[in-house]
Amino acid sequence: MRAILVALTAVSAALAATTSLKPAPVSPLQGVQALVKRRIPKHANDFTFQLVNGTGDSFLVSDTKGHSGGVTVQCTTVSACSRGLYTYLTQIGGVDIWWTGSRLDQLPSRLPAVGKPINGSSIVPWRYHFNTVTFSYTTAFWGFDKWELLLDWLALRGVNLPLAWVGNEYILIQVFKEAGLSDAEISDFLSGPAFQAWNRFGNIQGSWGGALPVQWVEDQFALQKQIVKRMVDLGMTPVLPSFTGFVPKALQSHYPNASIVIGSQWSGFPTSLTNDSFLNPFDPLFTKLQTSFISKQAKAYGNISHIYTLDQYNENDPASGDLDYLRNVTAGTYASLRAADPQAVWLMQGWLFFSSEDFWTNERVEAYLSGVPAENMIVLDLYTESQPQWNRTNNYFGKNWVWCELHDYGGNQGFEGNLEVLTQGPIAALTSPNSTMKGIGLTMEGQEGNEIVYDILLDQAWSSTPLNVSTYVKNWVSRRYNVKSLPAAATQAWSTLASTVYNNTNTGSEATIKSILELTPATSGLVNRTGHHPTLIPYDTDTSIVPAFQLLLNASSQNPALRTNPEFLNDIVDISRQLLANRFIDAYLSLIATWNSTTTTARSLTLAGETLLDILGDLDAVLATNPNFLVSTWIHDARQWASTTTGSGSNTANVKVNQTYAAYLEYNARNQLTLWGPNGEINDYASKQWAGLVGQYYAERWATFVRYLADARKSTGDNSAYNATEIKARLLGLGKEWDTRIWGNKTRGETWGTTGDALTLAQGVFDTWA
Numbered sequence: 001m002r003a004i005l006v007a008l009t010a011v012s013a014a015l016a017a018t019t020s021l022k023p024a025p026v027s028p029l030q031g032v033q034a035l036v037k038r039r040i041p042k043h044a045n046d047f048t049f050q051l052v053n054g055t056g057d058s059f060l061v062s063d064t065k066g067h068s069g070g071v072t073v074q075c076t077t078v079s080a081c082s083r084g085l086y087t088y089l090t091q092i093g094g095v096d097i098w099w100t101g102s103r104l105d106q107l108p109s110r111l112p113a114v115g116k117p118i119n120g121s122s123i124v125p126w127r128y129h130f131n132t133v134t135f136s137y138t139t140a141f142w143g144f145d146k147w148e149l150l151l152d153w154l155a156l157r158g159v160n161l162p163l164a165w166v167g168n169e170y171i172l173i174q175v176f177k178e179a180g181l182s183d184a185e186i187s188d189f190l191s192g193p194a195f196q197a198w199n200r201f202g203n204i205q206g207s208w209g210g211a212l213p214v215q216w217v218e219d220q221f222a223l224q225k226q227i228v229k230r231m232v233d234l235g236m237t238p239v240l241p242s243f244t245g246f247v248p249k250a251l252q253s254h255y256p257n258a259s260i261v262i263g264s265q266w267s268g269f270p271t272s273l274t275n276d277s278f279l280n281p282f283d284p285l286f287t288k289l290q291t292s293f294i295s296k297q298a299k300a301y302g303n304i305s306h307i308y309t310l311d312q313y314n315e316n317d318p319a320s321g322d323l324d325y326l327r328n329v330t331a332g333t334y335a336s337l338r339a340a341d342p343q344a345v346w347l348m349q350g351w352l353f354f355s356s357e358d359f360w361t362n363e364r365v366e367a368y369l370s371g372v373p374a375e376n377m378i379v380l381d382l383y384t385e386s387q388p389q390w391n392r393t394n395n396y397f398g399k400n401w402v403w404c405e406l407h408d409y410g411g412n413q414g415f416e417g418n419l420e421v422l423t424q425g426p427i428a429a430l431t432s433p434n435s436t437m438k439g440i441g442l443t444m445e446g447q448e449g450n451e452i453v454y455d456i457l458l459d460q461a462w463s464s465t466p467l468n469v470s471t472y473v474k475n476w477v478s479r480r481y482n483v484k485s486l487p488a489a490a491t492q493a494w495s496t497l498a499s500t501v502y503n504n505t506n507t508g509s510e511a512t513i514k515s516i517l518e519l520t521p522a523t524s525g526l527v528n529r530t531g532h533h534p535t536l537i538p539y540d541t542d543t544s545i546v547p548a549f550q551l552l553l554n555a556s557s558q559n560p561a562l563r564t565n566p567e568f569l570n571d572i573v574d575i576s577r578q579l580l581a582n583r584f585i586d587a588y589l590s591l592i593a594t595w596n597s598t599t600t601t602a603r604s605l606t607l608a609g610e611t612l613l614d615i616l617g618d619l620d621a622v623l624a625t626n627p628n629f630l631v632s633t634w635i636h637d638a639r640q641w642a643s644t645t646t647g648s649g650s651n652t653a654n655v656k657v658n659q660t661y662a663a664y665l666e667y668n669a670r671n672q673l674t675l676w677g678p679n680g681e682i683n684d685y686a687s688k689q690w691a692g693l694v695g696q697y698y699a700e701r702w703a704t705f706v707r708y709l710a711d712a713r714k715s716t717g718d719n720s721a722y723n724a725t726e727i728k729a730r731l732l733g734l735g736k737e738w739d740t741r742i743w744g745n746k747t748r749g750e751t752w753g754t755t756g757d758a759l760t761l762a763q764g765v766f767d768t769w770a
Helices: 002-017 027-039 078-092 144-156 168-178 183-187 196-200 214-233 284-301 323-340 362-369 394-398 419-430 451-460 469-481 488-499 545-558 560-564 566-596 602-623 631-642 659-673 693-716 724-739 758-769
Strands: 047-051 058-063 071-075 118-121 126-129 260-262 277-279 307-309 345-349 377-381 400-405 437-442 643-646 654-657
Touching (some): 027 047, 027 078, 027 144, 058 078, 214 284, 214 631, 284 323, 323 362, 394 400, 400 451, 488 545, 545 560, 566 602, 566 693, 602 693, 631 643, 693 724
Parallel strands (some): 307 345
Antiparallel strands (some): 058 071, 643 654
């Protein structure tokens, strides 16, 4: 590994030492040049990009000779050029691009000089992004406008290996049709728009709320064409889908001699929606379907990648633990990929080795991985920041693997992170004896806040020594808020968060913290949950959130420019959200203490419950000020796919909405956030603290729960009337009713945009609850 680091350093030194390197043809760099035109149009002619010979991903940024105010980026790859541009924009220009939007156009009218040339090199060949389920939890309903921002975000940060799942169903349907299956037989297998990730994983089959519409399949296929083209233009290698082996139940009747096994039940779903059929990869039919899939995909998108995602046992154990069976599964799978694409490389998520650790003993892991040559497999060590598997599996028994940060489950929003682990962990793994680590990447289930913990890991991929956390935080805040004379209070706020909230060493809560206000109300079992979906707060709110909140409010008073900064407003809402979420725990514990008291009356329970409802009301109000915290944004994104526009030119465009289709999409969107299944099979897993969801659904559940406690105490004078099954059923009924609503009911105060002033309401939150 040291030899690789030395080689990369040598490339940087060579770039810095010479000005006579002959550039390669510029055509591959048109995507980077287009990015500049897209994000920094006023400086479209001020950046020059040149490909030069070299190994690895390296860049050199310097002032352009003979062009006052011009910047030249030399690079060994297109991805390195994007990263070189990003290095200039952040280190010299002081601007950045965020999930909340691009601020790159805030560069000065005259570009600041580089001065001493800046060189950089990636310490790993691959910088990866996406979890399969991100395509359901975050991007399920995105149009290309949102994809375009994210792809630019990825390119500039140096990501060169993104997953590309969109549109998979279009190809899969063609394969199944070619195999003789009818439309109805295929439809019975496919899942709804918000749940396709788990159909692709083989966890669920079929749909609830209606079958997957043809229009959705076709529109997503068209979107995928845009996405993968942009990925390639930006120098990325898309990781494309492949045939996994999960098939409609009817395939067995068409091929009675095929070796098909039935998978395990998943997460309490009824057998009609799980226990997916799996075609064994050593059956010749598997290779036939794989070849059909990959050939159709290549025809649709072009010969753009040889890396394929393929996960067979995600929370779904193999039919047998026999070592020969496991070897034959992977050997057959790999053979099918190579039959379809002689250069195929198999990429898989390593989550199964942690989530089903009892089954996946080291002996079985080794047997399973042994079916593929080391150089033709990439394993994503999915949860390395907390539960690394590379060390217990001896570097995945020689396979190439990627150091990944999972962190966020279901798109939860609670503050959490460990910046020291994210900077030191990858370097320690990379330089460990016999390391086969070849990448660093992000594999969060959902992208919903805590942006700093993802930024720092992608930046660490370009530093051979651990980044200095305190310096990193200071620079990050400066460009995030990007105002003249940034108040020291803003930096101090984030330094406080970095040393407390983002310095979590509690192994029982190493993931985004889920607030109990999002969980189904109960008299026990909500607080101090541990594991990868924790409710345990691993820091002291009064010495972390409260002082950081006060400092941010002070900063906004000291420099009014912050009051219109999109990222500052996002963060002020986010920290308000976190304070209220934490105070809700105190209010809940007070309610339960009141309930358990022998002297409690129905009136005292009602009064105790009012505090919880006040918090939810204040939370909903402050969330409603920002478009990133609106349930209506999620619902709008879903419903947009049911709209068609007619008219062009001088004619006013008319938007026509298929209301039946729109309602179907909205049900999918709502159900994922709440019941996650027809009957609450994964209830509240993907819950969010979003205006509308908090003010309606969560507030209604908690109000119902408080009334139930008061009525129970009133009827018997003690706790004997409490029936957990009864109240749970009642709350499940609320969920089913909420899922079928249509957004926009004025009597419920449902609007499509923001309401209220963020800073005024945040100050009120602080004054009341800090």
